[in-house]
Amino acid sequence: MQDFSRRPTSPASLEWADRLAATSFFNALLRETSHWWLEDNGSDETAVIPLTASRDISLRLHLKHRSLSGRCRIELPVIRAREDERQAISLEQAVEALLESPWLCEHPLVGRLDEARRDTFFKSVMGSRDTIAAALAGRDDLEHLGHGPLGFLEAEQGLLVGHDFHPAPKSQAPFNAEQARDHTPEHRASFALVWWGVSPARAAGDSSRETAAAAMMHDLLPEALAERLPVGFSALPMHPWQSRFLQGRDDVAAMINAGELIVLGDEGGQHVRRWYPTSSHRSLYCPQAEWMVKGSLSAKLTNSLRVLHSDEVMRGLRLDRWWPDVRPDISEYFHLMQEPAWLGFKNDDGEIDEASLALLRENRIPSPEATSNVLATLTQPLGEPGQTLLANGVRRLAARESLSERDAALEWFDAFCRRVLSPLIRLVVEEGIVLLAHQQNIVVRLEDERPVGVDYRDCQGSGVTDHFLARHPGEHVSQDHRITSDMLKRYFPYYVIVNSTLAVTAALAEADLIEEGVLVSHLRDHLTALRERAGSGDTTLLDHLLDSDTLEVKSNFFCYLSGINESTLDDPARIYLDMPNPLSIPSADD
Known part of the structure; x- marks a missing residue:
């Protein structure tokens, strides 16, 4: 179990911050490129990333776990290999080596990678790592954050790692260290408007x-x-x-x-x-x-x-x-x-x-202590492998109700599908209303360690389909608020299934509570049941989720490397790429 009393000022705690930063960095890289391969070591695997065209020099990553969505449990140090030579290197050295690799510029989003862009990217990646380290150093509640249970505000300001698939999930340009302490949630900031x-x-x-x-x-x-x-x-x-x-x-x-x-x-x-920045930084909460x-x-x-x-x-x-x-x-x-x-x-x-x-x-939160937790904090891999807030909540559920941990995990996930996922999908199928719900927009209401509902935020990430327009023929909807069939099949699966739902299955499987294939099989059964009850609804989304061989995911690594401002892209589709659809992969029997 993680020793949460350690601080990043010690070598052991610096390694802790490095591991968290390296996990998000390499998760994104491995998902978005085929320039690597796996070596099976029996109980675990090694990802080999070549650094040269001849493949004589490579980086080797020890993976203790790899989920169906590509979320890996990475064990440091990174190894630099050349023929029979093996050398343990730091995260900084690994990132520097990758940035010198010629294939990194072959991605269509990047093109020619000049020195200025390379330097900016490197500083952002390391700055993100330093942000995580500073947050760890400034907290006196790390054990509580890792084990819970947490109140609403604790969960909002307890997201210390950020996105599971991003090279710099805690980059905060242009905040300096003092501004970050004064204004960011991971430092438990509060201020007057x-x-x-x-x-x-x-x-x-x-x-x-x-x-x-x-x-x-x-x-x-x-x-x-x-x-x-x-x-x-x-x-x-x-x-x-x-x-x-x-x-x-x-x-x-x-x-x-x-x-x-x-x-x-x-x-x-x-x-x-006092107004408190929530996990999104710019959304402010006052009890x-x-x-x-x-x-x-x-x-x-x-x-x-x-x-x-x-x-x-x-x-x-x-x-x-x-x-x-x-x-x-x-x-x-x-x-x-x-x-x-x-x-x-x-x-x-x-x-x-x-x-x-x-x-x-x-403000639908009755008090800062309300057991409503943002999903991103529930699945955050803050502690040692298996020590997510979600996994520890499931363990408490199992102990209190005399369930096996496997049965408790399955019960939690089925409740999530019914109370969190099902309404999001039914809104699309029956109402034609699309909410692109990623982990930081889903606030899960918990009772007795189970999901009982959701408070969804961020109306900006919304739209309506032709099904909505057909049901409301007199309703005026601007073009920017319309979601085409192609957009629906691209964005909704990424945000709601890959980013959110599969983060839940990954966290439970990484903790060895249950096999991920079993959870995905239950997910498929749940989606199938929704399709069967759709009636006159629009099943475009469910047909795609259940029948497509691939789903699209956002290219966070190469988008960030290229310096693109995602929010102003004329064609956001160009920062998405295909990944195998886990729902189409044969799963373990329940």
Whole structure:
């Protein structure tokens, strides 16, 4: 079992941070390229990655476990091999060696890899590793994070590793170390919101409720700041880092000097409210507030600049209007955190300045201690192999109810399929509403260690299919909110099945609680049952999941290596690639 008292200042704990960083890095690389092969060592395997065209020099990775989705349990050190020579090297040396390998530039997303891009990538990968190390060093609750149970806020601010398949899952450009401590969830940051006043001529916003967006925002404004807000001005909440960033722009400074924008200040005073960054950094939670606040953050986290876009904020308003018509037996356990209002300001050309945007999201969490845990933290491989928060919860379930660990794992997964996965798929099949739910958007409600429902967040990652439009012929839907059949078959399986559901099967199998093939067999049975009951629904998604030989996955490694900003791609399909569909692979019998 992991000794959680160790800190990254010791050699053993530095190795801990290296292992976590190396796992995400190599998981992504091995998934996205065929320039490697496996050597079977009996109980485990070695991945061999050639560094030269002649294959005489290679990196060797010891894999203690490899899941059906490609999530590996990597054991350090990395070995550099040349003929019969074997040399243990550091993670830094392994990344440097890979960046000198000629085949790395053959990927169509990368092309010619110049020195500047190579250097930026290397620094980002190592910076991500250092972020993990700093988070480990700053926590006094690592044993609790690894074993749980956790409350909502603990789980949100306990995601220390990040994406399972990314070369730099904790990259935080352009935050420096001090800013990271002050503003990031892994450092358990909390702060006061900064409020701005926006003149009527500059204000932009909309609401799907009877109350205007400006009025809804104003209800959140502390009384002391409300006294400073001129009549007719709208109150705009802002992340403190974003507030300083915008004040550094010449055009914004000019609007402030002209009195069109006013920086009212932060929520100071005797009864200051603290806002906590959740696992997404830019979504802020205050236990005492009716709403969460999600705002633009002009920082590149993983693949994209975290700035809200005008078309995205409108999606929440549409979903808020449509949701009352969703079948009650779908929404009974599946709660959508509605986003019914947004606000920002316009530039000199009359266009919305997207860096200023903020939206309100329903706060459905009754208290920070509520046993509602983000899925990414549940499956996070923080401790020694098998010591995920999910696996330890299943072990508690088994002990309390006198079940075998295998039966407890199967019971947990079946409950996940019924209460979390099934509503997401039925929304597509029966309603034509698509929610691209990845691990950081799925907040699992737990009772007695079992999933009993989900609070889903992030209306930006949503769309509707032709099935929805056929059911609502008079409904106006902008082109950016429409999901074609090809888009549905590409994005939904990646986010909901590969990224989320198979993270659950991987975590349970890595812990030796149950064979992954058994879980995938149950998953296939569950999807088959949904298809059989679909009736007049659209089975395009289920047909693809059950019958296709391949599923598409995002190329995080090469997207990041190329420097692409994912959120502004004209054709996001070009950063996706095929992987074998685990649902089509013969599974172990139950």
